Amino acid sequence: MKNYIKILGIALVFGLFSNNLLAQTTKYKCMLQMANYVGEGAYIVVSLVDAKGNYEKTLYVMGNDKKWYKELKEWHKFYAKRKKVDAKTGASVAGGDRSVTVLEIEDKKINAGYKIRFESAVEDQKYHVIDAEVPLTTEALADKTEGKGYIRYVKLIKM
Template sequence: MKNLVKIAFTIALVCSSFVSFAQKTATTKYKCMVQMTNYPGEGAYIVVSLIDPKGAYEKTLYMMGPDKQWYKDLKEWNKFQNKKKSNINAITGASIAGGDRSMTVLEIENSKINAGYSLRFESAVENQEYHLKDLEFPLTTENLAKKNEGTGYIRYVRLNAN
């Protein structure tokens, strides 16, 4: 009888740990529409990063710009990327020209929302200005549902749960 109770307790413990882990790693996909300002010149390279509550880079969510030779122009992100060396091939798309808009999908862990994290949109254009925080906003339910205004090449960004 004692063995049966121990087995039942062990199974319950394993199941509750699995459910807890699954809840922490659950993600939601968001359609991300980026509308650019009407600037002259080449297409902008934009990186979307998850920023932790202390203000440090945690993860690259998306890279708009396919040529690695220009990643150095996104100065702060490039420092992070060179230290962490994550593979971003699966989350890379085209750069965005002035006045254009782009639709992408960002996958965000549900546990990061309303937990002190932020989304940062860092931008650079060849032979023009670099914007460390073209757009940065707290990752809250409210901010995910509204239009967020950029300060550089980005006019605004809208996110919608997929």
């Protein structure tokens, strides 16, 4: 009986780990072109949001000084509950600059109502909750997405 319980426990643990390992992801090269603006470098957070606009995961943060995270107001509400960034962080991005990063997205999120949101803030300037937003659809991932604020455009390329 003890051996049976041991085997059942091991099988359960293995099943949980293998389920996580089976979560397929795809890497996308994310090219971000900034608009020409005068001022400090923009802090930009790249988030996965669900169909209702709720933050699910942080994919990337451009701007590594945590004291400025509160300027990304909507995302900061999500961040403050967790006190943890799910993703890599890098330097802020200045006007006219280009940034290239790699985002890893779960395949099951594609064509399921999710979006990638680019939220931006620049010191002493306007804050953009949705500077750019890319629907996670096969079609939208193949197109260039125009920004509405500091971001000129975003282009994702499947790797």
